Amino acid sequence: MSTATATHDEHHDHGPAPGLMRWITTTNHKDIGTLYLLFALLMFLIGGAMAMIIRAELFMPGLQVVDPMFFNQMTTVHALVMIFGGVMPAFTGLANWLIPIMIGGPDMALPRMNNWSFWILPFAFTMLLSTLFMSGGGPAAGWTIYPPLSLQMGDGFPFMIFSIHMMGVSSVMGAINVIVTIMNMRAPGMTLMKMPLFVWTWLITAYLLIATIPVLAGAVTMLLTDKFFGTSFFNAAGGGDPVMYQHIFWFFGHPEVYILILPAFGVVSQIIPTFARKPLFGYSSMVYATASIAFLSFIVWAHHMFTVGMPVAGELFFMYATMLIAVPTGVKVFNWVSTMWKGSMTFETPMLFAIAFVVLFTIGGFSGLMLAISPVDFQYHDTYFVVAHFHYVLVTGAIYSIMAATYYWLPKWTGNMYDERLGKIHFWVSTISVNVLFFPQHFLGLAGMPRRIPDYAPQFTEFNMISSIGGFVFGLSQLLFAYIVIKTIRGGEKATDKVWEGAEGLEWTLSSPPPYHSFTTAPEVK
Amino acid sequence: MKMMKRWLTSLGGVGLALAAASASAEWGLNMRQGVTPISQEVYSLHMTILWVCVAIGVVVFGAIFWSVMHHRKDKGAVPAKFHESTTVEIVWTVVPFLILISMAIPATKVLIAMENSSDSEMTVKVTGYQWKWQYEYQDSGIKFFSTLAKSTQDARNLDYQGDINEVEHYLLDVDNRLVLPTNTRIRFVITSNDVIHSWWVPDFGWKKDAIPGFINDAWALIEKPGVYRGQCAELCGRDHGYMPIVVEAMEPEKYQAWVKAQKAGLSAADAEAGKSWTKAELITKGENVYNANCAACHQANGKGLPGVFPAIAGSAIATGPKAGHIDIAMNGKAGTAMSAFKDQLSDLDMAAVLTYQRNAFGNDTGDAIQPSEIKAVR
Numbered sequence: 001m002s003t004a005t006a007t008h009d010e011h012h013d014h015g016p017a018p019g020l021m022r023w024i025t026t027t028n029h030k031d032i033g034t035l036y037l038l039f040a041l042l043m044f045l046i047g048g049a050m051a052m053i054i055r056a057e058l059f060m061p062g063l064q065v066v067d068p069m070f071f072n073q074m075t076t077v078h079a080l081v082m083i084f085g086g087v088m089p090a091f092t093g094l095a096n097w098l099i100p101i102m103i104g105g106p107d108m109a110l111p112r113m114n115n116w117s118f119w120i121l122p123f124a125f126t127m128l129l130s131t132l133f134m135s136g137g138g139p140a141a142g143w144t145i146y147p148p149l150s151l152q153m154g155d156g157f158p159f160m161i162f163s164i165h166m167m168g169v170s171s172v173m174g175a176i177n178v179i180v181t182i183m184n185m186r187a188p189g190m191t192l193m194k195m196p197l198f199v200w201t202w203l204i205t206a207y208l209l210i211a212t213i214p215v216l217a218g219a220v221t222m223l224l225t226d227k228f229f230g231t232s233f234f235n236a237a238g239g240g241d242p243v244m245y246q247h248i249f250w251f252f253g254h255p256e257v258y259i260l261i262l263p264a265f266g267v268v269s270q271i272i273p274t275f276a277r278k279p280l281f282g283y284s285s286m287v288y289a290t291a292s293i294a295f296l297s298f299i300v301w302a303h304h305m306f307t308v309g310m311p312v313a314g315e316l317f318f319m320y321a322t323m324l325i326a327v328p329t330g331v332k333v334f335n336w337v338s339t340m341w342k343g344s345m346t347f348e349t350p351m352l353f354a355i356a357f358v359v360l361f362t363i364g365g366f367s368g369l370m371l372a373i374s375p376v377d378f379q380y381h382d383t384y385f386v387v388a389h390f391h392y393v394l395v396t397g398a399i400y401s402i403m404a405a406t407y408y409w410l411p412k413w414t415g416n417m418y419d420e421r422l423g424k425i426h427f428w429v430s431t432i433s434v435n436v437l438f439f440p441q442h443f444l445g446l447a448g449m450p451r452r453i454p455d456y457a458p459q460f461t462e463f464n465m466i467s468s469i470g471g472f473v474f475g476l477s478q479l480l481f482a483y484i485v486i487k488t489i490r491g492g493e494k495a496t497d498k499v500w501e502g503a504e505g506l507e508w509t510l511s512s513p514p515p516y517h518s519f520t521t522a523p524e525v526k
Numbered sequence: 527m528k529m530m531k532r533w534l535t536s537l538g539g540v541g542l543a544l545a546a547a548s549a550s551a552e553w554g555l556n557m558r559q560g561v562t563p564i565s566q567e568v569y570s571l572h573m574t575i576l577w578v579c580v581a582i583g584v585v586v587f588g589a590i591f592w593s594v595m596h597h598r599k600d601k602g603a604v605p606a607k608f609h610e611s612t613t614v615e616i617v618w619t620v621v622p623f624l625i626l627i628s629m630a631i632p633a634t635k636v637l638i639a640m641e642n643s644s645d646s647e648m649t650v651k652v653t654g655y656q657w658k659w660q661y662e663y664q665d666s667g668i669k670f671f672s673t674l675a676k677s678t679q680d681a682r683n684l685d686y687q688g689d690i691n692e693v694e695h696y697l698l699d700v701d702n703r704l705v706l707p708t709n710t711r712i713r714f715v716i717t718s719n720d721v722i723h724s725w726w727v728p729d730f731g732w733k734k735d736a737i738p739g740f741i742n743d744a745w746a747l748i749e750k751p752g753v754y755r756g757q758c759a760e761l762c763g764r765d766h767g768y769m770p771i772v773v774e775a776m777e778p779e780k781y782q783a784w785v786k787a788q789k790a791g792l793s794a795a796d797a798e799a800g801k802s803w804t805k806a807e808l809i810t811k812g813e814n815v816y817n818a819n820c821a822a823c824h825q826a827n828g829k830g831l832p833g834v835f836p837a838i839a840g841s842a843i844a845t846g847p848k849a850g851h852i853d854i855a856m857n858g859k860a861g862t863a864m865s866a867f868k869d870q871l872s873d874l875d876m877a878a879v880l881t882y883q884r885n886a887f888g889n890d891t892g893d894a895i896q897p898s899e900i901k902a903v904r
């Protein structure tokens with residue numbers, strides 16, 4: 001570690017290469033972080049456009065906009081783009097930007113791999129999106145790509161599988177980099193239990209990624225050989241088992257859910273203390289709760305498949321294990337509330353998003369608890385109730401934390417303050433519309449509307465119209481978000497080094513924006 | 527343009543609909559109580575958990591709200607110094623755990639009752655197909671397909687000009703209902719012929735996946751005569767949204783009468799299949815079979831969907847030798863959505879639909895396929 005710092009010292013004056021080559025050849029954690037974040041923003045807008053098509057078709061009963069086959073492609077690709085192209089790269093971008101400067105290191109530990117893991121992504125997503133223009137269209141079997149249905153896909157099938165492999169390779173390389181960086185690049189005195197919570201949650205997330213992405217890769221490879229090489233892993237007629245795919249997929253898929261939310265917990269745990277001007281309540285219990293959630297995430301996967309016909313003992317086990325997750329999650333929520341309690345709060349845009357996160361994520365948590373109860377899940381499963389649940393967790397959970405993080409650290413990244421008035425408008429329009437969008441979907445699901453249908457019986461019309469109107473407003477308000485971000489990058493009131501009055505942590509000791517090589521001499525950690 | 531106009535009118539309609547919300551009985555907000563003992567237990571379990579969540583929500587959100595209102599800098603609040611308390615952490619680990627246990631106990635009871643499908647008085651086999659259901663009464667041998675009703679079939683297209691709200695039971699109506707007796711413990715065995723489907727009637731309180739190569743079971747005891755509607759709940763391809771389920775529950779005596787009538791109908795159909803048919807008769811019959819079984823993919827005009835579902839109009843198979851045409855319809859094509867229709871269509875229906883395909887959409891082979899020719903290759 002000390003030698004790494006020493007080599008950097010020798011040429012500390014060397015800045016970025018000029019022009020486009022700076023971005024293609026960069027090994028700088030901040031440049032790569034920026035690339036990841038901008039890529040995620042682009043994917044968020046593309047995936048959002050697909051959601052607009054979905055909500056337009058569902059605005060009223062009957063078919064008005066697209067063929068059902070294309071509708072299915074939209075629901076599938078929307079999910080793949082948002083999960084693998086939006087949320088995951090956004091968090092990796094935050095990790096790149098923040099982990100080195102939070103632990104007092106000069107850069108990520110494996111900078112060339114860092115460059116590669118980013119530059120795989122544009123190719124992976126170009127390939128995935130190109131399937132929409134191939135004969136037979138894009139994937140249309142849902143993001144879970146269950147066989148046998150997924151095997152009916154046309155020419156795009158192998159391209160979809162290959163793109164998932166590329167996304168997986170990128171994620172695993174990103175995760176390895178995070179672990180190696182955290183384990184080796186911490187400034188002297190930065191013990192594990194002194195690390196900011198964002199670093200902790202990412203460390204645990206990185207292990208989840210390494211443990212589960214290869215499982216997904218295995219599952220989709222088996223799909224590939226079933227389709228092209230005559231194997232019968234999932235083909236009952238050949239002695240295979242279509243339910244086995246679901247078990248393998250969800251062994252990846254459930255930890256994946258926590259991959260999407262643990263870094264969000266980290267972000268919110270950074271922001272709330274800053275604006276409450278009071279240290280995070282129960283730091284160590286937060287760390288233990290995160291670790292418990294990560295552990296439990298490996299033993300609950302079959303709650304996604306209560307209706308496949310498991311033995312009662314299996315259903316009971318997965319129900320109890322899933323309910324248990326409510327305990328550490330509850331601890332986190334209580335700790336955030338206690339951090340706010342008797343603080344001295346101000347409500348700048350990042351804090352607004354963080355408080356909305358706590359409230360709306362908790363609503364998603366409640367519906368999650370309801371879904372865990374297997375006898376009732378037989379009613380909820382595969383309805384709009386589930387759609388409402390995971391959008392509360394992923395949109396007002398994961399994506400809200402990413403927006404909170406953007407407003408919170410954007411002045412540090414760019415050296416410019418964002419426009420607080422526009423930020424607040426963005427927050428309020430988004431928060432009202434996102435609830436108009438997703439809350440009525442609880443009612444639709446309970447009243448019996450299945451998910452993934454392009455058309456519905458007329459008794460579901462009213463709530464679908466309300467939901468679509470909320471969707472259009474929410475979609476439009478994200479253009480405002482993009483505008484605010486671009487405006488801040490291009491200029492604005494200069495930010496101070498500390499930016500926020502209550503900010504604590506090493507990143508605020510650096511200039512805004514930070515120097516090209518973050519900490520060339522290790523800072524002192526008290 | 528036309529679409530824009532329809533949208534604008536409906537946008538105005540939203541306001542009206544909201545105003546009339548209380549007047550509309552069909553504006554479902556909550557889970558249905560259903561008509562079986564299990565569905566009612568599921569409903570009350572759902573309500574219990576919902577209220578527990580609401581209660582916890584009131585406490586947590588109340589604390590946040592209070593804090594946001596009072597502990598703010600512009601009101602001169604000075605931050606407190608506390609940031610740790612092992613006692614408090616233990617309390618809010620243990621208390622939720624106890625609440626969870628109190629939820630798990632009734633949930634376990636309901637689950638065990640649901641999964642006990644023994645002591646059934648009759649059995650119905652349900653098979654999912656892309657995109658219809660087949661019902662087979664194991665005790666009486668009655669067997670039929672249940673597909674989307676013609677009224678919806680006509681209204682579900684992109685270019686439909688009429689008003690959806692005027693189609694009775696749009697999307698939730700079928701040609702042949704599943705008729706069941708009330709107050710009888712009925713066991714369902716559920717499977718699939720192609721991809722995974724899920725059989726769901728909300729009034730029964732459960733759904734169960736129909737999986738190829740697997741047989742799942744579930745049960746229901748319907749307490750009230752009536753018509754209960756549901757849908758396929760597992761994404762199963764293009765027409766996943768178009769495979770409804772309609773159950774008609776009637777008193778056991780009425781049900782017995784229905785069984786008798788069905789059996790009489792079956793033997794009449796057998797006699798019909800034996801005779802020789804004219805081309806015109808086959809074509810007329812074939813058009814109905816085509817619309818119920820083929821049009822979802824190959825489209826009513828026989829043009830298919832480019833790149834997804836091949837056209838029948840002018841296709842080499844439908845205008846080529848009879849044997850090849852019969853083979854693909856009987857045995858399907860592996861690795862595609864084209865399933866084997868051998869077990870789905872009778873000799874007569876198969877003969878009729880193939881004759882129709884060979885003489886419609888500008889395919890003028892002029893030949894007819896007789897039921898006996900289908901029988902010969904079975």
Ligand SMILES: [Cu+2]
Binds near residue numbers: 769
């Ligand atoms: Cu289906």
